[in-house]
């Protein structure tokens with residue numbers, strides 16, 4: 006059996022490494038009970054299967070050795086003569102085995118239940134105690150061990166021994182031999198894990214609800230159960246049975262039965278739950294496809310690790326195995342994190358992290374040493390990790406130490422410029438270059454030429470009318486309509502016939518929540534019935550299109566009546582059609598006219614509604630994996646990872662678009678493929694109020710869309726119809742920026758999605774309200790970029806020292822922040838879109854709600870927050886037009902996204918909210934006590950006013966109603982060509998005019 010020792014230990018270490026790497030992103034935790042049953046059953050099968058091939062008789066060297074609990078001085082004498090004792094009956098031993106067996110089953114079942122609870126409220130968890138398990142075993146060992154008589158020690162003391170040997174001897178005999186090393190290992194690990202950790206996420210752990218204190222308790226109980234399980238398994242594997250040493254096969258069998266028994270008990274519990282909760286039945290039965298792969302992988306990994314662990318445990322002790330597990334997992338997590346830590350953000354005390362790493366490594370080395378030393382003390386004992394610590398172990402520890410030292414030492418901890426200064430500077434160049442590109446053409450001929458260069462096609466027929474329309478209304482933007490192109494390009498893969506058919510399919514069934522506009526002979530009308538609540542939308546559409554309908558060909562258009570977007574084509578399909586849309590098949594153009602026979606081509610909408618629908622409904626359900634991320638490459642994190650740990654911010658998800666705590670790249674932020682954490686951060690992805698969507702390319706015009714959706718964007722009639730309007734009056738004046746209150750203001754409803762099973766805890770609006778207020782003191786400290794005072798920094802290339810103001814990120818409690826900076830961010834009136842329990846929970850958490858205010862009250866405040874709802878933001882354009890500075894948090898993108906530049910016209914915020922206070926503090930300034938230190942940060946009022954004024958001026962140039970018409974006109978001309986049977990041979994060429 007000794008042959009299995011080394012493969013087992015190596016396998017266990019590798020398995021632990023793989024598990025610590027893979028578990029944070031596994032899909033298997035989607036359904037913890039199902040997963041547990043599968044894993045327990047497979048484990049049972051593996052263990053029982055193994056026990057059939059393992060030797061049935063016990064080898065001579067496998068004699069009795071209890072775990073250290075009984076491995077104490079008083080028992081030693083009896084063990085030394087154990088062969089003689091083999092025939093002695095231990096009636097109590099069999100009973101003990103039974104108790105251990107039942108204890109193990111109970112611990113496993115309880116652990117599964119606790120795991121499920123923890124996963125449901127993971128945002129409330131605190132630093133785990135798992136790393137304390139080795140210490141717990143060492144304590145048990147210590148308390149069970151009675152100090153050896155002093156006399157014995159004096160006898161063995163040999164004056165010829167070298168110091169090293171003497172130390173080793175002393176260590177081996179010391180009752181503290183494990184206590185000290187595991188204490189170093191455990192506490193070092195805990196400090197490493199809590200230092201090298203991403204900032205807490207903004208997921209809400211409501212202090213008004215019991216899970217706030219219950220979850221940390223359950224976490225503790227979970228750790229205790231883990232130790233208990235390890236103890237029970239260790240005992241079962243090593244306990245001597247009544248008739249003497251049990252064969253290894255028998256030992257494995259008993260553990261295997263325990264797993265099987267637990268699987269049965271958990272399944273039975275699951276069945277009972279299924280019958281008593283009719284509401285959850287559907288949920289219990291729906292198994293997402295991605296889950297299968299996750300569970301298979303996790304199952305294989307877990308079984309491999311667990312079987313290696315059983316062998317390791319058989320050969321060594323519970324303490325050793327917990328020490329290896331703690332050491333390997335802490336090293337994996339902390340090294341991975343230290344690897345990504347290059348920027349001063351997030352703040353990490355590198356010195357503490359490094360010292361703690363050293364302590365952990367030393368603790369582990371000492372443990373191995375103590376363990377080996379006790380072998381020397383007692384050569385009959387084969388249950389040790391090493392009989393002599395190998396040199397390669399020290400080499401590994403040394404390499405790890407150097408790696409950590411290097412990573413932490415090369416990390417910069419302070420910033421010498423403010424990221425926002427850089428961002429606003431870059432934004433200016435970016436905007437200027439966009440402006441230059443957009444308005445380069447001065448004549449129709451130039452505009453047509455620019456079009457051909459940009460989009461590799463001739464402009465659509467009627468382009469000259471569009472050009473005249475646009476220039477007559479002083480449109481600044483003539484050349485850059487990339488968003489139009491992006492939206493319609495995929496549709497070139499469909500025949501015009503198919504597009505018409507699909508439009509008809511959408512309009513023929515009112516269930517689809519799509520309504521139609523038809524254009525015939527240059528006049529526009531509604532083609533389907535529209536209910537009263539959406540009447541404004543179609544009034545706006547008709548009014549907008551009416552301005553240029555005379556130039557449009559006959560066609561039907563399908564408009565989305567919901568806020569949520571509707572069409573998400575999988576990446577594989579997009580990839581397939583990409584070649585067919587990239588270049589036009591024929592660029593020789595004959596006519597600057599649409600085909601003449603278009604009218605009959607559009608099938609009439611039946612008066613009797615169609616029964617079938619091409620759409621799939623996912624209202625009130627998760628949509629991220631089914632729709633949200635399907636447009637991402639199959640290997641991208643959004644499709645392969647499920648970040649169930651919502652307590653921490655996902656650093657890999659934010660860093661690509663961030664500069665420190667600030668959102669730097671708005672375009673990148675709209676790429677969800679590297680942001681799997683969004684699945685739990687927005688109502689659209691967690692539980693949209695209405696979600697009827699297609700995976701095929703159906704032509705639906707929407708007012709906004711989330712990244713990766715294929716809806717066609719058009720200017721929102723909400724703004725066109727002035728449903729909310731920038732309309733200052735003498736009672737509600739829009740004063741100069743300097744005269745406004747220096748407050749960040751938001752009022753709104755919880756309308757982002759429907760919260761029925763606690764989804765509100767992740768929704769953007771709810772999270773930001775939490776972030777902005779000190780609600781029950783439950784929010785984690787937030788980041789500020791605080792000045793470190795003027796420091797002399799000598800750059801290598803400078804001969805003279807220069808005065809540089811350095812700053813560093815630092816965590817500040819929200820209670821301090823709300824005193825230093827003024828916010829007024831509240832829910833109005835009542836909690837909307839929730840299901841009973843969630844309504845009262847939110848009402849309790851956010852009480853008192855704010856009374857309704859006049860929209861024109863907004864202009865009293867310097868900073869206006871704009872938070873995503875279920876779809877497009879109705880108020881962002883009025884905010885831009887005002888003299889106040891808008892802060893925008895958005896998942897959705899609208900038609901104007903290309904023309905407005907973040908940091909030039911508005912202030913963007915990351916949807917995770919980690920830059921919220923830091924950004925506000927840059928503009929509003931700080932003057933007060935922060936963590937016991939008086940801090941003065943000059944406000945950047947001038948910059949704030951500049952961005953507000955630039956936004957206002959730009960909105961008045963490119964976001965006017967005329968601009969909406971011009972955008973829509975161009976979009977519909979393109980759409981007209983796209984739906985024309987002769988689309989490859991018609992188009993605008995200069996000679997044809």
Ligand SMILES: *[C@@H]1O[C@H](CO)[C@@H](O)[C@H](O)[C@H]1NC(C)=O
Nearest residue numbers: 434435436437438439440441
């Ligand atoms: C935009 O055009 C102006 C005037 O032609 C020029 O001075 C400026 O450098 C251009 N800006 C960019 C970013 O191309």
Ligand SMILES: *[C@@H]1O[C@H](CO)[C@@H](O)[C@H](O)[C@H]1NC(C)=O
Nearest residue numbers: 431435669670671672673676
């Ligand atoms: C933002 O990211 C996009 C896409 O990844 C990139 O093309 C663009 O250059 C970036 N913009 C800035 C200002 O860095």
